[in-house]
Amino acid sequence: MTTRHSRDDVVATALDLLDEHGLADLTMRRLAAALDVQASALYWHVPNKQSLLALVADRILERARPVEHDHDWPARLRAESGALRDALLAYRDGAEVVSSTIALGLGASAAWVRLLEATATSDATLDERELAASVLLEFIVGHVFREQQQSHADAVGAAAPERALDRDLDGGRVFGFGVDLIVDGFRARVGARA
């Protein structure tokens, strides 16, 4: 009678477990054990593991730091991208969790809206701004996914880094370069009209 849990407890504990041991070790049974409960008890709080992960993904993205709106849109877009990357990096396997729920239309729409809003003062059409937000979000999540996969692979002990793809642990040069290319490409497209 001491430990009756809420859905919030379950999600919070899942987030802790994720950060400590990674997604592979975030099983319903381990989560239950961390809550001092049988695995079957989790299914009272959540319909299945997938939905649980969607809740975890939302929590991860919620923590993305807010960004100042007083710069021009390219600077703001870069700042939003950096904030999202940092949020994903803040939890072990954060990008993979978010990626796995993004297709379900469950998570990440708040993040998408932030990227969309960032270009509000540009001369682009809404359609272009939506496409750009999607491109950027996909690049960000995909990139951090690979960043985190890599540091895990390195921990396990793989081959020595050779390609640029592999030697990106030095603070995300590929990330910055990619965001710059996308933002510059968007500016070129919009500017060509103005």
Added chain:
Amino acid sequence: MTTRHSRDDVVATALDLLDEHGLADLTMRRLAAALDVQASALYWHVPNKQSLLALVADRILERARPVEHDHDWPARLRAESGALRDALLAYRDGAEVVSSTIALGLGASAAWVRLLEATATSDATLDERELAASVLLEFIVGHVFREQQQSHADAVGAAAPERALDRDLDGGRVFGFGVDLIVDGFRARVGARA
């Protein structure tokens, strides 16, 4: 004594199974059954499931159609990107399989080299060209991963598509837009110097 297999048989059958039933159903036990063999027999051909998937990923990317080299580098870069996307789309969950091995430095280096070579005639430095190849490859794999995830989610039956992120089943507008932004961004950066 009729069915003794080679490693190539195993990989080829894995590819068939992947395409027919998806990555979730590509288990060592099902693969063994498809080969009329015990699951343990697979471990003679391959050290573990991860390596098997890396071999499958290589096979998927090998089939990327060759691209003409007689256009300017931006056109070639776009063509290479399209060829890689088509290769990933040719097999069910192709992008996820490739994505899962890319971090290990096992698969995808051939694809990366193709993207690198495509900018050989540009005025960019080697470092810039390597970064651009990484950005493009990450965007391509990440995007197709999401495309394929999505069509799976739609098949299972999720909510109605609302965001641009979700209504991309109409032939990849986000993909084309993303590749254009990245290529244009790269051109802007290189052109600013010439």
Added chain:
DNA sequence: ACCTGAACACCGTTCAAGT
């Protein structure tokens, strides 16, 4: 409202032993 206990239908991997 929240949880237990037991079961179902699976996994990847190891290893001695066979041919």
Added chain:
DNA sequence: ACCTGAACACCGTTCAAGT
């Protein structure tokens, strides 16, 4: 060289039943 058989240590999920 290639495979079997049996086992180990797990999974996610369901469901009747308890408090």
